[in-house]
Amino acid sequence: MKHEQSLADVRGVMPQAPGRPLIRVSGLEACYNGKPAVRGVSFVIYEGEQLSLLGPSGCGKTTTLRCIAGLETPTAGEIVIDDHIVFSARQGIDIPSERRSLSMVFQSYAIWPHMTVFENVAYPLRLRKERANQIKLRVTEVLRMVGMEAFIDQPATNLSGGQQQRVALARSYAYLPKALLLDEPLSNLDARLRVRMREELKRIQRQFRVTNLYVTHDQEEAMALSDRIIVMRDGVIEQVGKPLDIYDAPCSRFVADFIGAANILNGQVAERRPGEAVVLEIGSARLACAPRVDMPAPNAKGESLVAVRTVYPELRRGSKGTSVNCWPATIKERILLGDIVNYVVEWPGGVLRVQGFPNMLYLEGEPLWLHIPAERAILVDADEER
Amino acid sequence: MLRSAHSTSARKPVSLPVLALVATLVLIIGYPLLLLVAMALNVGDAQALLPTHWGLANFIRLLRHLDWIRNTLLVALAGSTFGTALALLLAWIIYRTTVPGRAILELLVTIPYPVGPLVGALAWSELASPRGGLINVLFHAFTGSHASLVNVYSVPGIVFVMAIFEAPVAFLMIGAAMRQMDPSLEECSAVMGAGRLTTALRITAPLMLPAILSAWLFLFISMMGAFAIPTILGTSSRFYVATTAIYMLFQGYPPQYPLAAALGLVLIVFAASAVWLYTRALRGRSYAVVGGRTYRPRPIDMKGLTPLLFAIVCAYIVVALVLPLGILLVASLQRNSNITLSAASWTLHNYRYVLVDFPTTRQAIVNSLLLGVGTGTLGTAFATILAWVIHRSRGAGRGILEQLTMVPQSLPRLIFAAALLWMMLALPFKLYGTLFAVLIAYTIVFLPLAYRSITGVVVQLDRSLEEAGRVLGGGWLSVMRSITVPLLSPGLLAAWVLLFMVSVREVSASIFLAGPGAQVLGPAIFNFWDSGGLPQVSALVIVQTAIIFVALVVIRSVSRKGIAL
Numbered sequence: 001m002k003h004e005q006s007l008a009d010v011r012g013v014m015p016q017a018p019g020r021p022l023i024r025v026s027g028l029e030a031c032y033n034g035k036p037a038v039r040g041v042s043f044v045i046y047e048g049e050q051l052s053l054l055g056p057s058g059c060g061k062t063t064t065l066r067c068i069a070g071l072e073t074p075t076a077g078e079i080v081i082d083d084h085i086v087f088s089a090r091q092g093i094d095i096p097s098e099r100r101s102l103s104m105v106f107q108s109y110a111i112w113p114h115m116t117v118f119e120n121v122a123y124p125l126r127l128r129k130e131r132a133n134q135i136k137l138r139v140t141e142v143l144r145m146v147g148m149e150a151f152i153d154q155p156a157t158n159l160s161g162g163q164q165q166r167v168a169l170a171r172s173y174a175y176l177p178k179a180l181l182l183d184e185p186l187s188n189l190d191a192r193l194r195v196r197m198r199e200e201l202k203r204i205q206r207q208f209r210v211t212n213l214y215v216t217h218d219q220e221e222a223m224a225l226s227d228r229i230i231v232m233r234d235g236v237i238e239q240v241g242k243p244l245d246i247y248d249a250p251c252s253r254f255v256a257d258f259i260g261a262a263n264i265l266n267g268q269v270a271e272r273r274p275g276e277a278v279v280l281e282i283g284s285a286r287l288a289c290a291p292r293v294d295m296p297a298p299n300a301k302g303e304s305l306v307a308v309r310t311v312y313p314e315l316r317r318g319s320k321g322t323s324v325n326c327w328p329a330t331i332k333e334r335i336l337l338g339d340i341v342n343y344v345v346e347w348p349g350g351v352l353r354v355q356g357f358p359n360m361l362y363l364e365g366e367p368l369w370l371h372i373p374a375e376r377a378i379l380v381d382a383d384e385e386r
Numbered sequence: 387m388l389r390s391a392h393s394t395s396a397r398k399p400v401s402l403p404v405l406a407l408v409a410t411l412v413l414i415i416g417y418p419l420l421l422l423v424a425m426a427l428n429v430g431d432a433q434a435l436l437p438t439h440w441g442l443a444n445f446i447r448l449l450r451h452l453d454w455i456r457n458t459l460l461v462a463l464a465g466s467t468f469g470t471a472l473a474l475l476l477a478w479i480i481y482r483t484t485v486p487g488r489a490i491l492e493l494l495v496t497i498p499y500p501v502g503p504l505v506g507a508l509a510w511s512e513l514a515s516p517r518g519g520l521i522n523v524l525f526h527a528f529t530g531s532h533a534s535l536v537n538v539y540s541v542p543g544i545v546f547v548m549a550i551f552e553a554p555v556a557f558l559m560i561g562a563a564m565r566q567m568d569p570s571l572e573e574c575s576a577v578m579g580a581g582r583l584t585t586a587l588r589i590t591a592p593l594m595l596p597a598i599l600s601a602w603l604f605l606f607i608s609m610m611g612a613f614a615i616p617t618i619l620g621t622s623s624r625f626y627v628a629t630t631a632i633y634m635l636f637q638g639y640p641p642q643y644p645l646a647a648a649l650g651l652v653l654i655v656f657a658a659s660a661v662w663l664y665t666r667a668l669r670g671r672s673y674a675v676v677g678g679r680t681y682r683p684r685p686i687d688m689k690g691l692t693p694l695l696f697a698i699v700c701a702y703i704v705v706a707l708v709l710p711l712g713i714l715l716v717a718s719l720q721r722n723s724n725i726t727l728s729a730a731s732w733t734l735h736n737y738r739y740v741l742v743d744f745p746t747t748r749q750a751i752v753n754s755l756l757l758g759v760g761t762g763t764l765g766t767a768f769a770t771i772l773a774w775v776i777h778r779s780r781g782a783g784r785g786i787l788e789q790l791t792m793v794p795q796s797l798p799r800l801i802f803a804a805a806l807l808w809m810m811l812a813l814p815f816k817l818y819g820t821l822f823a824v825l826i827a828y829t830i831v832f833l834p835l836a837y838r839s840i841t842g843v844v845v846q847l848d849r850s851l852e853e854a855g856r857v858l859g860g861g862w863l864s865v866m867r868s869i870t871v872p873l874l875s876p877g878l879l880a881a882w883v884l885l886f887m888v889s890v891r892e893v894s895a896s897i898f899l900a901g902p903g904a905q906v907l908g909p910a911i912f913n914f915w916d917s918g919g920l921p922q923v924s925a926l927v928i929v930q931t932a933i934i935f936v937a938l939v940v941i942r943s944v945s946r947k948g949i950a951l
Contacts, residue, residue: 069577072684098581102577104577106573110574124578127578172578
């Protein structure tokens with residue numbers, strides 16, 4: 001929670017025209033295997049929103065999701081879904097899963113092996129006592145949307161991982177739940193299929209327009225699929241924001257490291273005036289950074305940390321273009337990865353990783369100019385206190 | 387339990403080891419069965435080993451004894467159903483609810499199985515026989531009534547004792563399936579709006595059905611071949627099942643081998659049909675992931691019912707473990723067959739008698755230990771070779787080899803031992819009446835158990851671990867010595883101890899084969915019981931149980947799984 005307020009004020013993290021609050025989680029605390037896993041988490045999911053909980057394993061994101069689903073019992077806090085309190089430690093309310101009108105896609109897909117594809121998808125509809133011909137229509141419709149209508153009468157055990165995934169999605173959309181919870185739905189697929197399913201999922205999300213809460217440890221998934229991302233760490237919320245805002249302005253060293261690739265440089269503050277660039281002394285370089293109202297926490301040595309994404313520094317042959325944040329530098333190492341090229345660049349501040357593209361290749365040992373745009377040098381929390 | 391090996395790709399030549407093993411199994415399992423069939427068709431000289439005249443007269447004579455078959459089916463059906471239901475209840479309480487102390491309960495619930503049916507039958511006859519049974523004695527003392535409260539010498543009594551002593555096997559099988567079920571299958575149902583009962587009926591029950599049926603079938607076959615319990619609890623009231631009838635036919639004068647063989651054959655046909663029906667019923671429906679990961683689903687908090695559930699498990703442990711061992715311990719300390727509960731008149735004399743003074747029991751204890759070591763070693767070695775060839779070699783015929791290996795499981799052990807006896811009598815050298823004969827019988831009848839226990843270990847050992855050793859320059863022998871054997875050894879040791887344990891407590895397979903020169907514990911206890919002397923029998927049973935407990939402790943310390951089945 002520590003940054004939600006300030007960032008919301010500064011950059012307006014709400015998506016354009018948010019709907020009304022659909023799920024409200026406040027002060028949530030929960031244990032996993034007897035150890036505290038969620039330690040005071042509060043957030044809101046708006047109607048129609050695609051929200052991701054992102055973080056490394058053990059950060060409490062799945063436990064948070066399972067608490068909302070009613071599969072774990074929190075030790076403290078309150079969960080409100082569609083104006084109904086479904087859990088409140090203080091009031092002793094704990095509505096069971098089946099009466100929360102939610103839907104969920106599990107990491108293991110949870111396709112029932114003793115049923116056919118049709119029976120799997122029809123299950124939630126039958127529970128709702130829909131008429132048989134209605135069920136038939138709806139099941140066919142959702143299976144067509146995920147491209148699985150040809151498998152309708154197959155036993156579920158015949159399906160591959162990707163196919164099970166599609167059926168799980170169809171099943172969870174079949175009955176128009178209030179919100180859909182997804183627990184790392186792509187993590188069991190191989191890398192290639194994962195990318196394809198990610199795009200597919202995006203398409204399906206657009207078609208169904210159901211509120212989504214998506215748990216993942218994969219930053220690309222979170223970026224691609226969400227309106228907003230909540231980054232979690234050690235059971236608390238580290239940062240909340242739109243994908244690009246979190247990418248461009250990570251609040252802490254942890255977020256900068258976890259999302260995208262960043263250089264973390266440390267140095268002493270040399271200049272700092274309200275509304276103007278903060279200047280750090282890094283090695284023999286003076287790096288102008290994006291202005292800040294309040295300075296983030298320094299590290300144990302009293303140095304301030306600045307994050308520079310590897311994609312933003314500019315390398316240039318020939319003449320020095322600008323006077324601010326421009327230094328002579330040398331390519332120390334070049335790693336060609338195909339679509340992208342990584343350079344290790346030596347500059348007065350030390351070494352810097354810079355990402356380039358094969359259309360403009362530099363040679364190892366080549367002297368050139370390095371430019372770091374000041375608005376791309378983001379001061380971050382050292383996050384050493386935890 | 388009846389998992390097929392794997393779909394072997396067609397048109398691969400049958401390899402030499404597969405061929406050799408198939409031939410061996412056919413010889414040691416098929417040949418005795420062939421003799422059994424021959425004997426059943428023998429209408430000539432009843433004492434001849436090979437029929438002089440062939441015919442179906444023995445089967446026709448069986449028609450006059452249909453009650454034997456009816457009794458067998460009755461007891462086995464009722465016992466396996468009750469036992470499976472009990473096991474299901476215990477497994478559900480222990481694995482799926484918030485009952486306290488589940489680790490210790492899980493262990494205690496499995497112990498009645500290794501303790502064994504002979505011990506169970508003896509103990510319960512001491513507890514609940516209509517006249518001298520302790521429960522009835524106490525009942526008389528408290529109420530003054532002369533009616534008996536419980537009578538274990540009855541069909542319900544037999545069914546009850548069978549069920550409580552076989553239930554642990556079903557508990558292990560059902561418990562394993564419960565832990566292998568992905569909890570998200572149930573959670574998903576709940577999130578989608580199904581209440582607890584709907585989820586239980588439409589998701590959990592169908593998914594558990596294969597394991598439950600499989601456990602039921604295992605119990606059914608095992609109870610059809612049960613010998614100790616119906617003999618001790620049934621014969622005094624002239625209640626005969628197939629096995630006890632066969633024993634009677636053997637012991638009678640003159641022995642009626644052909645009729646016994648015909649009866650045995652009928653029993654085998656019943657067992658085989660049960661297996662066939664089961665395989666048909668479950669075709670394409672076994673969802674259990676063999677050797678897959680296990681889960682710890684979130685246990686259901688039964689709130690106010692928890693003490694009741696805890697009490698049910700405790701009641702089972704009392705009835706199947708505490709009371710039986712308690713009464714035997716007390717009985718073994720008595721001076722005579724009248725049980726007194728006052729410790730002042732207790733004596734250790736009976737232990738001195740069975741351990742030192744009486745040569746037959748002393749010999750039986752030594753022989754049983756030797757036999758346990760022998761069966762453990764031979765059985766583990768043979769099963770390891772089988773498991774290795776079936777799961778690690780390539781080539782056709784491995785599926786057949788695995789099925790052959792599992793055949794003894796559906797053969798009642800007493801009947802197979804009888805068939806083996808005829809085979810041994812036909813041999814040109816003397817094998818009958820030696821420990822070696824019993825060793826062979828044990829190795830064959832426990833082969834499925836050993837194979838299953840070792841398969842788990844072999845399958846878990848990733849091939850790449852060995853391949854890494856080979857790539858790094860180790861020869862076959864050095865890879866075996868430095869990688870394979872150390873990785874396998876805990877599992878092999880566990881299988882060894884398991885075989886040791888079941889050999890020490892076995893009766894059915896040795897009752898015919900253990901002659902006067904080769905007395906072993908199970909038959910010795912049985913004969914001892916037959917000729918009276920309750921305190922001495924109890925002492926011998928306690929000695930046997932003590933040996934089994936030592937083995938159990940060893941198993942627990944080498945493998946966390948406890949009794950692997």
